[in-house]
Amino acid sequence: MEYVANPVHVAAQVIVGAGPLNPDGTMDLALDSGRSVTADQGQLARYHPKEGDYWVTQEDGYVYINPKAVFERKYSPVVGGPFVLAASAEPNTRSSH
Numbered sequence: 001m002e003y004v005a006n007p008v009h010v011a012a013q014v015i016v017g018a019g020p021l022n023p024d025g026t027m028d029l030a031l032d033s034g035r036s037v038t039a040d041q042g043q044l045a046r047y048h049p050k051e052g053d054y055w056v057t058q059e060d061g062y063v064y065i066n067p068k069a070v071f072e073r074k075y076s077p078v079v080g081g082p083f084v085l086a087a088s089a090e091p092n093t094r095s096s097h
Contacts, residue, residue, distance in 0.1 A: 008058055008059065009058075009059045009078065010056050010057060010058050010059070010075065011056070011057045012054045012055065012056045012057070012066075012071065012075065013031040013032055013033050013035070013054065013055045014031065014032040014052065014053075014054060014055075015029050015030070015031060015032075015049050015050070015051060015052065015053045015054065015055055015065075016030050016031060016032050016051055017029065017030030017051065018030075018048070018049050018050050018051060018053075021044075021048070024041075025040075025041040025044065026038050026039060026040055026041065026044070027039045027044055027048065027049070029049065029055060031055055037055060039065060043063070043064060043065050044065075047065065047067060049065045049067075052068045053065060053066060053067050053068050053071070054066045054067075054068065054071040056071065
Protein backbone atom coordinates (compact mmCIF):
# COMPACT_ATOMS: atom_id res chain seq x y z
CA MET A 1 0.00 0.00 0.00
CA GLU A 2 1.25 3.47 -0.86
CA TYR A 3 0.89 6.56 1.35
CA VAL A 4 1.34 10.28 0.84
CA ALA A 5 1.81 12.87 3.58
CA ASN A 6 -0.55 15.79 3.87
CA PRO A 7 1.07 19.14 3.14
CA VAL A 8 2.16 20.80 6.34
CA HIS A 9 2.99 24.47 6.83
CA VAL A 10 5.80 25.28 9.22
CA ALA A 11 7.62 28.25 10.67
CA ALA A 12 11.37 27.64 10.77
CA GLN A 13 14.34 29.41 12.24
CA VAL A 14 17.99 28.67 11.56
CA ILE A 15 20.03 27.44 14.51
CA VAL A 16 23.01 29.79 14.82
CA GLY A 17 24.43 28.36 18.04
CA ALA A 18 24.24 24.93 19.63
CA GLY A 19 25.59 24.54 23.14
CA PRO A 20 26.99 21.38 24.67
CA LEU A 21 24.65 18.74 26.02
CA ASN A 22 23.40 19.81 29.47
CA PRO A 23 23.61 17.39 32.44
CA ASP A 24 19.84 16.80 32.20
CA GLY A 25 20.14 15.73 28.53
CA THR A 26 18.83 18.99 27.05
CA MET A 27 20.68 21.42 24.77
CA ASP A 28 20.47 25.21 24.61
CA LEU A 29 20.16 26.65 21.11
CA ALA A 30 20.41 30.17 19.67
CA LEU A 31 18.21 30.99 16.69
CA ASP A 32 18.68 33.49 13.89
CA SER A 33 15.70 35.45 15.23
CA GLY A 34 17.68 36.22 18.40
CA ARG A 35 15.62 33.81 20.48
CA SER A 36 17.11 31.17 22.76
CA VAL A 37 15.36 27.81 23.10
CA THR A 38 16.11 24.54 24.84
CA ALA A 39 15.81 21.26 22.95
CA ASP A 40 14.53 18.48 25.19
CA GLN A 41 15.66 14.85 25.34
CA GLY A 42 12.94 13.75 22.93
CA GLN A 43 14.04 16.27 20.32
CA LEU A 44 17.64 15.11 20.75
CA ALA A 45 16.94 11.36 20.79
CA ARG A 46 18.05 10.75 17.19
CA TYR A 47 20.10 13.80 16.29
CA HIS A 48 22.14 16.55 17.94
CA PRO A 49 21.74 19.80 16.01
CA LYS A 50 24.52 22.02 14.79
CA GLU A 51 24.71 25.52 13.36
CA GLY A 52 22.75 25.78 10.12
CA ASP A 53 20.10 23.24 11.11
CA TYR A 54 16.48 24.32 11.66
CA TRP A 55 14.17 24.74 14.67
CA VAL A 56 10.76 23.96 13.13
CA THR A 57 7.24 24.63 14.43
CA GLN A 58 4.31 23.02 12.62
CA GLU A 59 0.98 24.81 12.43
CA ASP A 60 -0.41 22.40 15.06
CA GLY A 61 2.31 23.51 17.52
CA TYR A 62 4.58 20.47 17.20
CA VAL A 63 8.23 21.57 17.49
CA TYR A 64 11.22 19.62 16.17
CA ILE A 65 14.75 19.95 14.86
CA ASN A 66 15.61 19.24 11.23
CA PRO A 67 19.09 18.87 9.77
CA LYS A 68 19.76 21.57 7.18
CA ALA A 69 19.95 19.22 4.17
CA VAL A 70 16.71 17.43 5.09
CA PHE A 71 14.80 20.66 5.74
CA GLU A 72 15.96 22.37 2.56
CA ARG A 73 15.14 19.31 0.45
CA LYS A 74 11.63 18.98 1.94
CA TYR A 75 10.41 22.57 2.41
CA SER A 76 10.09 25.60 0.13
CA PRO A 77 9.35 29.17 1.25
CA VAL A 78 5.71 30.28 1.09
CA VAL A 79 5.01 33.95 0.51
CA GLY A 80 1.71 35.14 1.96
CA GLY A 81 0.73 31.61 2.98
CA PRO A 82 -2.06 30.75 5.39
CA PHE A 83 0.24 29.93 8.32
CA VAL A 84 1.85 32.83 10.10
CA LEU A 85 3.50 32.23 13.45
CA ALA A 86 4.57 35.30 15.35
CA ALA A 87 7.85 34.84 17.21
CA SER A 88 6.08 35.85 20.42
CA ALA A 89 3.60 32.98 20.01
CA GLU A 90 6.32 30.35 20.22
CA PRO A 91 7.44 29.37 23.72
CA ASN A 92 10.91 30.52 24.75
CA THR A 93 11.57 27.37 26.74
CA ARG A 94 11.85 23.71 25.96
CA SER A 95 9.09 22.02 24.04
CA SER A 96 7.28 18.97 25.34
CA HIS A 97 7.03 17.45 21.84
